Amino acid sequence: MNLHTKLPPIPFIDVASQRRRLGPAIDAAVARVLDHCQYILGPEVKAFETELAAFCGAKHVVTCASGTDALVLVLRAMEIGPGDAVLCPSFTFCATAEVAALVGATPVFVDVDAATFNIDAKGVAGAVATAKDAGLKPKAIIPVDLFGLPADHHAIAVAAKAEGLLVLDDAAQGFGATYNHRRLGTFGYATATSFFPAKPLGCYGDGGAVMTDDDGVADTLRSLRVHGHGSDKYDNVRIGLASRLDTIQAAILLEKLKIFPDEIDARNEVARRYSERLGDVVTVPVTPAGSTSVWAQYTIRVADGRRDALAAILRAEGIPTAIYYPIPLHRQQAYKHFPVREKGETVSERLASEVISLPMHAYLDVATQDRIIDATRRALKK
Ligand SMILES: Cc1ncc(COP(=O)(O)O)c(C=O)c1O
DSSP: OOTTSOOOOOOSSOHHHHHHHHHHHHHHHHHHHHHHOOOBSOHHHHHHHHHHHHHHTOSEEEEESOHHHHHHHHHHHTTOOTTEEEEEESSSOTHHHHHHHHTTOEEEEEOBOTTTOSBOGGGHHHHHHHHHHTTOEEEEEOOBOGGGOOOOHHHHHHHHHHHTOEEEEEOTTTTTOEETTEETTSSSSEEEEEOOTTSSSOOSSOOEEEEESOHHHHHHHHHHTBTTBOSSTTOBOSOOOBOOOBHHHHHHHHHHHHHHHHHHHHHHHHHHHHHHHHTTTSBOOOOOTTEEOOOSOEEEEOOTTOHHHHHHHHHHTTOOOBOSOSSOGGGSTTTTTSOBOOOSSOHHHHHHHHEEEEOOOTTOOHHHHHHHHHHHHHHHHO
16 A cells, blocks of 8 residues: 555444435434424334334334343343343343343353354353352343344254243344344344444434333333333332333434345445455354344454454554454453353453454445455455
8 A cells, every 4th residue: 555645534333324325314204203292202112113023023112212221121021130140141242241230130151152253052051050059040041143143043042941041132233134034033032122323223322122022021011111100100010110212213213224124235245245355364254054144243353462463553544443342241340250151261252352343334335345455454464
């Protein structure tokens, strides 16, 4: 590269391009809410829940204030609390384990699979034994569809059934992806997702949703998100919380959902090009047969301590990278006292020292992507 021609910095996630594409439609949708003034649980919330259910194939969608709340609401619906163990991967965003602790239960960490980065179902029986040794009652497992790729939901369902665990899928990063030709949202007891702006389907603030096929669970979730109401809002039948998706966010999401399938295709094309042109110099992500990803992140593995050098070289060329996640949860200050099965170096620890994510979004044009790929290839050959 000619170092005298300084190229503009590349965004890691380009929400502005999508905003430009949707501009007038979003403005009109927000204006409608401002006019009808039903800011809490207004008509757009119900409309969005109906559209989202049709999109993913779940019978019910119950929206709420964030992906973290979505997980909490389900754990509350499962009546999980002190003395209970909730299995979750140790290589994930902290919210997955945080919610177990928030409801008073104990997260028990399970290692992940080195190829998919997702929870390793082979670790479930051992983690259940660890939980029991610690005097806990194992009640649930929260697989995560990390970086957009579905966890192995069949293997998890089999392991969970054998151990009597309820499955809560954390699809905050993977919503829109498919496993065995079914969209996430239809596996286990319930599925939680997040509409945080950087997520594949994000809003313009915080938001989340739960998907379930169970009528009773859906009713309980609708009660829990409004202070545990019964027949009306001043009839309180359980301890709940205030966790609604704002009507304005639902109006924005209704517009974004219309282009989501197209954006998923675009993300897959970006991922395909990365893998095609980087697969000979670095470990690129895998997509097991029968699954599709929504590529919340495009994450490569760089071994032998060369990751920081790669990040520094790319940064100098205006190319941002991110490390999700530099410390596995069972090593984090807030979580290291919780049980973990494995002794010695875990896959999660190895991944934490090797992973690095490249810019990924639906509006990454070929020229910009070539710039990232060429710089990455040059850096890795040094
Ligand atoms: C795997 C995972 N779970 C849960 C969450 C929590 O979502 P939110 O930020 O909407 O609370 C996130 C995202 O931030 C996530 O990546």
